[in-house]
Amino acid sequence: VRASVHAAALDLLREHPDPTAITITAIAERSGVHQATLYRRWGTITALLLDVAAELLSRQSPVPDTGTLRGDLEAFAVTAAHDLTQPLAPALLRALIFSNADDRQRDPDLTFPQRVGQLQAMLDRATARGEHPPTLNELLEVLLAPMYFHLLFRNRPPDAHHARTLVDRLLASTQPDARGVNGFADQQ
Amino acid sequence: VRASVHAAALDLLREHPDPTAITITAIAERSGVHQATLYRRWGTITALLLDVAAELLSRQSPVPDTGTLRGDLEAFAVTAAHDLTQPLAPALLRALIFSNADDRQRDPDLTFPQRVGQLQAMLDRATARGEHPPTLNELLEVLLAPMYFHLLFRNRPPDAHHARTLVDRLLASTQPDARGVNGFADQQ
Numbered sequence: 001v002r003a004s005v006h007a008a009a010l011d012l013l014r015e016h017p018d019p020t021a022i023t024i025t026a027i028a029e030r031s032g033v034h035q036a037t038l039y040r041r042w043g044t045i046t047a048l049l050l051d052v053a054a055e056l057l058s059r060q061s062p063v064p065d066t067g068t069l070r071g072d073l074e075a076f077a078v079t080a081a082h083d084l085t086q087p088l089a090p091a092l093l094r095a096l097i098f099s100n101a102d103d104r105q106r107d108p109d110l111t112f113p114q115r116v117g118q119l120q121a122m123l124d125r126a127t128a129r130g131e132h133p134p135t136l137n138e139l140l141e142v143l144l145a146p147m148y149f150h151l152l153f154r155n156r157p158p159d160a161h162h163a164r165t166l167v168d169r170l171l172a173s174t175q176p177d178a179r180g181v182n183g184f185a186d187q188q
Numbered sequence: 189v190r191a192s193v194h195a196a197a198l199d200l201l202r203e204h205p206d207p208t209a210i211t212i213t214a215i216a217e218r219s220g221v222h223q224a225t226l227y228r229r230w231g232t233i234t235a236l237l238l239d240v241a242a243e244l245l246s247r248q249s250p251v252p253d254t255g256t257l258r259g260d261l262e263a264f265a266v267t268a269a270h271d272l273t274q275p276l277a278p279a280l281l282r283a284l285i286f287s288n289a290d291d292r293q294r295d296p297d298l299t300f301p302q303r304v305g306q307l308q309a310m311l312d313r314a315t316a317r318g319e320h321p322p323t324l325n326e327l328l329e330v331l332l333a334p335m336y337f338h339l340l341f342r343n344r345p346p347d348a349h350h351a352r353t354l355v356d357r358l359l360a361s362t363q364p365d366a367r368g369v370n371g372f373a374d375q376q
Contacts, residue, residue, distance in 0.1 A: 018208050018286075019207075019208075019286065020206055020208050090289065091289075094285060094286060094289060096341075097282060097285065097340050097341070098206075098207065098282065098286070100340075100341075100343070101278065101279075101282060110341040110342065111341060111342060138357075140337070141333075141334035141337065141354075142330075142334075142357070144337070145329075145333040145334045145336070145337035146329035146330075146333045148333070148336075148337060148341075149328070149329065149332070149333035149336060149337070152285050152288075153284075153285070153288075153298040153336075154298065155288065166329075169326075169330070169361045172360065172361040173357040173360040173361040
């Protein structure tokens with residue numbers, strides 16, 4: 001059921017630039033799964049689209065564990081940038097933004113609950129190593145927000161070089177010393 | 189003509205959560221201005237909405253000139269955050285994102301050409317004073333992108349405190365020295 005529902009959602013995103021075309025009703029029709037089942041399992045179209053997005057992202061990009069904060073942040077940012085170059089990424093983000101506007105009471109936060117837990121664990125590993133990781137909110141604001149901004153407002157998907165620039169900025173603005181120019185921050 | 193077209197666009201944004209309801213046809217009907225006139229003057233719905241957004245923003249928030257880089261950045265960021273608490277701000281951003289997706293060939297960049305020129309002038313004044321301003325892209329990525337992210341993805345409009353945190357981050361990551369803790373950067 002889940003696979004056919006996800007496939008139907010991706011098909012609809014591929015065919016319709018109009019995000020209002022992505023509804024529970026349309027997904028039920030396309031997948032052959034009953035609307036009642038979709039509502040029972042996901043509750044709202046926003047929750048369903050978040051599940052599609054999480055599946056697409058976490059299957060393709062597991063949260064990294066390279067052994068250093070910079071390594072983890074670079075791997076995460078470069079992969080996130082690459083994920084956003086997928087042809088369906090802008091349509092999926094737009095559909096999420098739109099469904100969320102309709103659904104405001106029920107789904108206030110589109111930042112992937114499951115993903116967020118994995119990222120927090122990545123930052124906690126840095127703390128355990130004696131490094132000084134940014135907060136999760138700083139990570140979202142400095143790494144993800146500019147990528148979404150360029151994609152949605154400037155039609156420019158980010159690339160690996162841009163991703164690394166964002167990591168430099170995150171480290172420069174959050175490290176207690178050394179502004180990202182070397183590896184001393186974790187030895188203080 | 190311009191005032192009645194803007195009023196019609198704002199009325200439609202107020203009434204319709206569905207951003208696809210905001211079209212040249214709908215604005216022509218509501219304002220009583222001929223479609224041909226709208227196309228001749230603005231070309232696309234994206235250009236028209238950008239004009240509405242620029243008018244709304246620049247009338248309410250002229251680009252600051254306080255005499256210091258930090259002062260200018262704080263005044264800009266706090267006002268931008270305040271502008272985004274306007275009830276119509278999320279609907280306007282969503283309408284821009286969607287119209288731009290339809291209109292990809294013609295309007296690749298939603299970052300307000302007129303506004304961008306004024307912001308560049310603000311940064312150039314800092315350079316002329318001997319300060320070390322960020323680039324315009326750094327300003328957009330560090331100050332505006334997180335505000336848009338919170339508003340669109342988390343339904344949380346930014347506030348003045350958040351705006352100042354973003355300015356601190358921008359200065360910490362772009363100043364050649366002193367990470368924003370004092371005013372020495374401009375005396376090097």
